[in-house]
Amino acid sequence: MIDVCLLGTGGTMPLPERALTSLCVRYSGSSFLVDCGEGTQVQLRKAGLSMHDIDAILVTHCHADHISGLPGLLLSMAKSDRREPVVITAPPGAAAVIRSVCVICANLPFDVSIREMTGAHSEFELKGLHITAQSADHSVVCLAYSFEVRRRGRFDPQKARALGVDVNLWSVLQRGETVSAGGRPIAPDMVMGAPRKGLKVTYITDTRPTPELRALAEGSDLLICEGMYAEESKAKMAREKKHMTFSEAAMLAREARAARLWLTHFSPSLDDPYRFTDRLQEMFECSLIPHDLEKTELLFRKE
């Protein structure tokens, strides 16, 4: 199970009733935070989420509304007795900016390692999640992220028995390692079915839609995508400012065959995004214009 909480839905600046966009993804005892603007730590408290358990902060880009809350969060994590290391992933060149902003949170009681992604596409494993970082198309270098729980096929005890594998070695095969039985190697694929559908959450903000981002979002159980502007009359502005309209986000979700879409990163000028719900759902049925602190759980399908 993955659970996600969209901590805020605003872009550009925090408002009294709309915090800056940030996402908390939790899986198997670890928390992953995507972006940390001014006020994100307060939203974590409002959501009842632990700051202590944040193992990684994934930065999309170095605009203030996405990273200005970093020093405050790290200091509050220290106050919550965090002592284990924290990883910050960020686009190329971002480490210097992050270090500059974090001059006011020196001497933390835990290690913070900033990993700049290199190249347009990176994949890595972190605390059991398979994470992909894909470069986006914004006014500055920017990353979108997907989080996947990859799920192996079902273990077939009959096959294992027929191959003479000792019962004590079954869990080793289930972990994906080869064992030995009767003097010959038994690979996991000899006793496991085809990989089952896992879980996938994709987070795309501060970008134009691109083919690479469609590929990143492909088959997501939940796609969280920016919709800076609701009205079609702002399509030109969206292109110029390297953002998206609601309809562009809906198109991206459709093309990527996402199961669900949440919009976020609304322009401060967009007083009431919710009145566009019907129109959005005409374009992509299973979509939501969320409020701050929208939560959901993603569960494995029974197969």
Added chain:
Amino acid sequence: MIDVCLLGTGGTMPLPERALTSLCVRYSGSSFLVDCGEGTQVQLRKAGLSMHDIDAILVTHCHADHISGLPGLLLSMAKSDRREPVVITAPPGAAAVIRSVCVICANLPFDVSIREMTGAHSEFELKGLHITAQSADHSVVCLAYSFEVRRRGRFDPQKARALGVDVNLWSVLQRGETVSAGGRPIAPDMVMGAPRKGLKVTYITDTRPTPELRALAEGSDLLICEGMYAEESKAKMAREKKHMTFSEAAMLAREARAARLWLTHFSPSLDDPYRFTDRLQEMFECSLIPHDLEKTELLFRKE
């Protein structure tokens, strides 16, 4: 008239129901902000105060809870069409830290000049206010500030007439300049009464009480002073961490003969500071434990 709004009352970290301590002082069309932690710009919006009109930001010290909101505020001021220069005053050595934090708000459409105060005591005029910065006693270099509207004596038209001063020159004398009448100089004090009581607001936070801070607060109409800890059992911690208890703040107000006292900068561990109201008012009658966004107007006395 001066009006003040205490934007938040918290110390160390912002909480859902308690923003970080920051003060907005308005006088004669200008706004002055003291400190700008994470979330201060949201508090300004909640209070209905203009970001556009902030002419100066007075920084007490460079701990994150006092300056982490600076880049976001400056960017939002830019969005509110601010084009006039902004002054930031700060303690010695603070400019480099502020510039480092503000790496994410480069290319503002207005000039920001950072003025480090030198020495333990500075006085300067800014937009009609007489401001005093006094070094405090904290774990890092820290300033307390007072804001005064100094008020000249009443103009005596009979004296001016008797001295033969042309009516057109009366306003020049009232401004404090010397004029000429019948070939001899007429100084303001020849036609003006003794200076009248003006208005004074003093803001003291993140410090132990000191004789110099008592002098700074002397005769304040309103003293806003930190009270990090309410309980006497925390007096030792207050000394060690270079903060104050409620009773130390009350003592400071009494010794400084302040008219009114507001406490602020409550420890996150202090869930309910308001239950200490009676005890505080026993120590200093005209005192308040304010909520965020507490406002008041200070008016000239009729003389």
